[in-house]
Amino acid sequence: MHxxxxxxxxxxxxPMIAVMVPxxxxxxxKVKNDLxxxxxPVLAAGAAFSFVIMMFNLPVPGGSSAHAVGAVxxxxxxxxxxxxxxxxxxxxxxALVFGDGGILAVGANCFNIAFVMSFxxxxxxxxxxxxxxxxxxxGMAAAFIGSYVGLNIxxxxxxxxxxxxxxxxxxxxxxxLYFMYSIKVAVATMMSEHIxxxxxxxxxxxxxxxxxxxxxxxxxxxxxxKWIAGNGKGVGSHA
Amino acid sequence: MLKTYKNLWWGLLVLIILSPLGLLATGTxxxxxxxxxxxxxxxxxxxxxxxFADFWQYVLLPDYSVPGMNAGFGQATAGYIISAVVxxxxxxxxxxxxxxxxxx
Numbered sequence: 001m002h003x004x005x006x007x008x009x010x011x012x013x014x015p016m017i018a019v020m021v022p023x024x025x026x027x028x029x030k031v032k033n034d035l036x037x038x039x040x041p042v043l044a045a046g047a048a049f050s051f052v053i054m055m056f057n058l059p060v061p062g063g064s065s066a067h068a069v070g071a072v073x074x075x076x077x078x079x080x081x082x083x084x085x086x087x088x089x090x091x092x093x094x095a096l097v098f099g100d101g102g103i104l105a106v107g108a109n110c111f112n113i114a115f116v117m118s119f120x121x122x123x124x125x126x127x128x129x130x131x132x133x134x135x136x137x138x139g140m141a142a143a144f145i146g147s148y149v150g151l152n153i154x155x156x157x158x159x160x161x162x163x164x165x166x167x168x169x170x171x172x173x174x175x176x177l178y179f180m181y182s183i184k185v186a187v188a189t190m191m192s193e194h195i196x197x198x199x200x201x202x203x204x205x206x207x208x209x210x211x212x213x214x215x216x217x218x219x220x221x222x223x224x225x226k227w228i229a230g231n232g233k234g235v236g237s238h239a
Numbered sequence: 240m241l242k243t244y245k246n247l248w249w250g251l252l253v254l255i256i257l258s259p260l261g262l263l264a265t266g267t268x269x270x271x272x273x274x275x276x277x278x279x280x281x282x283x284x285x286x287x288x289x290x291f292a293d294f295w296q297y298v299l300l301p302d303y304s305v306p307g308m309n310a311g312f313g314q315a316t317a318g319y320i321i322s323a324v325v326x327x328x329x330x331x332x333x334x335x336x337x338x339x340x341x342x343x
Contacts, residue, residue: 004271006285006292032340038243040341044334045247048327052254055303055323057264065264086334093329098322099298104291162270169287177287179270189269216246 001066001158001190002094002109005102007179009169012161017107023115024088030081039078042220046074047086051094053205058197064189066198069113069154072121072147073206076134077213077220080122087114112158121150134221135214143210144203151202152194159183159190255323259316300325 008016035043050070057065074083088110094100101109125146132138163183166176179186214221267273272280274292300306303322308314 001268002271004273004292005294006288006290007270009287010291028337031337033342035337035341037338037341037343040334040338041243042247043337044331045244045251047334048251048330049254051326051330052251052258052323055258055261055319055326057261057268059264059266060269063266065266065268067261067268089333090326090330093326093333095295096297097299097329098303098326099295099301100303102291103295158270171286175283176285178285179288180281180283180285186270193269212250213247217244 001069001113001155002091002101003105003112003158003161005104007102007165008105008108008161009165009178010104011169012165013102013104013108015107016105016111016161020088020107020110020115024085024110027081027085027088030079031085035078035082043074043078043082043086046070046077046083047090049209050074050087051090054090054094054100058201060193060197064193066193068198068202068205069117069151070202070205070209071114071117071154072125072143072150072202073209075118075122075150076125076143076146076206076210080118083118083122084110084114087118108158108161112154112161116157117150117154120153121146124149134210140207140210143206147206148199148203152191152199155190155194155198156187159186162186162190251327255320255327258323259319262312262315262319 005013031043053068053070055067057067060066069087071083071087074086078086091101091109091113092106095103095106095109125142128145129139129142132142134143160183162179163181163186165179166182166186169177171177181189210221267276267280274284274289277284277288300318300322303319303326304315305318305321308318
């Protein structure tokens with residue numbers, strides 16, 4: 001899902017950077033003001049977890065590959081804004097140091113994989129979990145479905161960005177200038193990989209990691225402690 | 240940073256050691272083909288794509304590998320683990336800025 005440089009037109013990539021600068025500014029402020037000092041190590045470990053889990057490439061039949069992200073796990077633990085910041089840090093380092101995802105495309109990648117996934121997944125989770133405990137059957141089902149949905153909506157926005165290039169940017173002779181397949185092909189391919197393979201893996205990874213965190217540090221999963229969003233307003237809401 | 244939540248860091252270390260499992264999936268993800276793969280995967284290289292593909296020239300550990308360590312699966316595995324360690328350290332370094340900024 002990491003879009004490399006060259007696959008997006010500058011007319012797409014640059015505005016996405018312009019969008020993500022204020023979004024990450026807000027996220028940084030939320031983390032600074034609403035998280036406590038002792039929660040920062042959880043954010044660091046969570047962002048590092050996201051970095052490493054993205055290295056576990058899953059073979060997709062037909063010769064492609066996909067991977068889980070861990071963004072919704074972070075959102076469940078610390079709220080969607082902190083998740084957006086943590087995953088963005090991982091994505092920016094992946095682009096700069098490891099060439100995984102482009103530099104021009106880094107705004108688009110942070111938008112899809114950090115912002116869209118964290119928020120879409122988190123609110124799906126909240127909706128399903130309701131008032132149930134995080135570690136209850138319903139809480140775990142909500143974590144599975146929320147992270148599944150979050151990853152798939154991120155795959156969808158990525159596919160739409162890809163496919164839009166084909167329709168909007170062509171050379172005079174009609175050949176595509178950037179991404180080279182239609183929206184239909186991009187959505188069908190990206191979604192089948194993530195609906196069938198990467199999505200269920202994301203769900204499993206999220207549930208197992210939540211169980212691990214809850215078993216070792218139950219306080220991190222305590223229902224609605226003061227510093228976790230208890231009312232769907234993100235980390236900013238002090239109960 | 241590392242003293243609290245020690246078991247989270249131990250868990251992370253286990254994942255880092257297991258990370259070379261990710262090398263078993265040799266296929267490139269959809270829409271992430273390099274210039275060298277496009278001819279096979281797509282059949283041509285779009286003009287705009289060729290222009291911007293190498294925009295960033297300062298990748299130190301390309302595709303989670305250590306340059307020069309390409310001889311066989313053993314070296315690729317070592318390079319992958321080194322990359323995971325470097326990545327984790329950089330992520331923790333950046334996030335730890337917020338340790339100073341956040342309140343008690």
